[in-house]
Amino acid sequence: xxxxxxxxxxxxxxxxxxxxxxxxxxxxxxxxxxxxxxxxxxxxxxxxxxxxxxxxxxxxxxxxxxxxxxxxxxxxxxxxxxxxxxxxxxxxxxxxxxxxxxxxxxxxxxxxxxxxxxxxxxxxxxxxxxxxxxxxxxx
Amino acid sequence: xxxxxxxxxxxxxxxxxxxxxxxxxxxxxxxxxxxxxxxxxxxxxxxxxxxxxxxxxxxxxxxxxxxxxxxxxxxxxxxxxxxxxxxxxxxxxxxxxxxxxxxxxxxxxxxxxxxxxxxxxxxxxxxxxxxxxxxxxxx
Numbered sequence: 001x002x003x004x005x006x007x008x009x010x011x012x013x014x015x016x017x018x019x020x021x022x023x024x025x026x027x028x029x030x031x032x033x034x035x036x037x038x039x040x041x042x043x044x045x046x047x048x049x050x051x052x053x054x055x056x057x058x059x060x061x062x063x064x065x066x067x068x069x070x071x072x073x074x075x076x077x078x079x080x081x082x083x084x085x086x087x088x089x090x091x092x093x094x095x096x097x098x099x100x101x102x103x104x105x106x107x108x109x110x111x112x113x114x115x116x117x118x119x120x121x122x123x124x125x126x127x128x129x130x131x132x133x134x135x136x137x138x139x
Numbered sequence: 140x141x142x143x144x145x146x147x148x149x150x151x152x153x154x155x156x157x158x159x160x161x162x163x164x165x166x167x168x169x170x171x172x173x174x175x176x177x178x179x180x181x182x183x184x185x186x187x188x189x190x191x192x193x194x195x196x197x198x199x200x201x202x203x204x205x206x207x208x209x210x211x212x213x214x215x216x217x218x219x220x221x222x223x224x225x226x227x228x229x230x231x232x233x234x235x236x237x238x239x240x241x242x243x244x245x246x247x248x249x250x251x252x253x254x255x256x257x258x259x260x261x262x263x264x265x266x267x268x269x270x271x272x273x274x275x276x277x278x
Contacts, residue, residue: 018213020206022161022169029202029220030161030169034213063168067159071210074157074173081168 002042002082002124009078009130012068013039016103021046022065023057031057036099037066043122044080047095050117058084064123073135081127092118141181141221141263148217148269151207152178155242160185161204162196170196175238176205182261183219186234189256197223203262215271221262231257 005013019037022030033054037046044066048055058064062083070076093109096118100109144152158176161169172193176185183205187194197203201222209215232248235257239248 018208020159020171020208022171022204024167024169028163028167030163030171030204031220032159032161032169032171032204032206032218034206034208034216065161065169065171067171067173069157069159069173077173079171081170 003126003128005039005078005080005125005128006130008134009076010039011134011136012070012076012078013037013044017068017071018103019046020067020069021054022067023054024061024063025053025057026060035066036096036103037068038099038102040122043085043124044082045095046121046123047092047099047118048121049113050089050119055119055121058121059087064121066123070135073132076132076134078131079129080123080125081129082123082125084121085124087119087121089117089119092120095120142265142267144178144217144219144264144267145269147273148215149178150273150275151209151215151217152176152183156207156210157242158185159206159208160193161206162193163200163202164192164196165199174205175235175242176207177238177241179261182224182263183221184234185260185262186231186238186257187260188252189228189258194258194260197260198226203260205262209274212271212274215273217270218268219262219264220266221264223260224263225261226258228256228258231259234259 021035096109235248
């Protein structure tokens, strides 16, 4: 069963907070790169070009961990650890347009390269650490 | 031999940019938490309380990866992968005071808990990915 995200920290997933995605390299060490992400109520979704190392890592070794830190307070953050349960190119570019709207305010994502193929990775949270309290909410 | 940090991205280590530290859990999945860090010219240093999971991870499994992203541009970042080559409590609290000066402008770090023991972890970079160009430098 996926673990739910606590309401107290949901803002970190709905605001345009850059995610830090850790995946596992072939030799077992972590890779950490910035990514856009969203949350469909059950799964955390990240989107990557199909030829990236992070993509290979998620396809071959299911572990994925995402850290989201409030840009205005390093003491309000959310770490989600989980496994990649599905990945697909279907709708991958449309999903990037949605994420562009979330992160840039533009309705269109402009691919960095020609013929870029985007993949949606769905991560099922199985361990959630919600740290601190929201500085935007009065106690 | 430690890999050098390119001058183009050194600012991400000297400015108060929050670091995202990935370590390896006992089951092989990554943990990613925000930390303060500095760089002594050869080693990247992070500082953690001795009873934290990230500390156990670094002591038992040497891999450590740090991501630093410019808070003003998600397209200017530095990933450093390496191994923890030494760790010590000697000077651990003094090092936190130095990091407080870097990150908060205060000369003193106030421990979160009584009798907190701080450990300095020295990470030898063996793979550095310097992404993008500094938005603060004119082309």
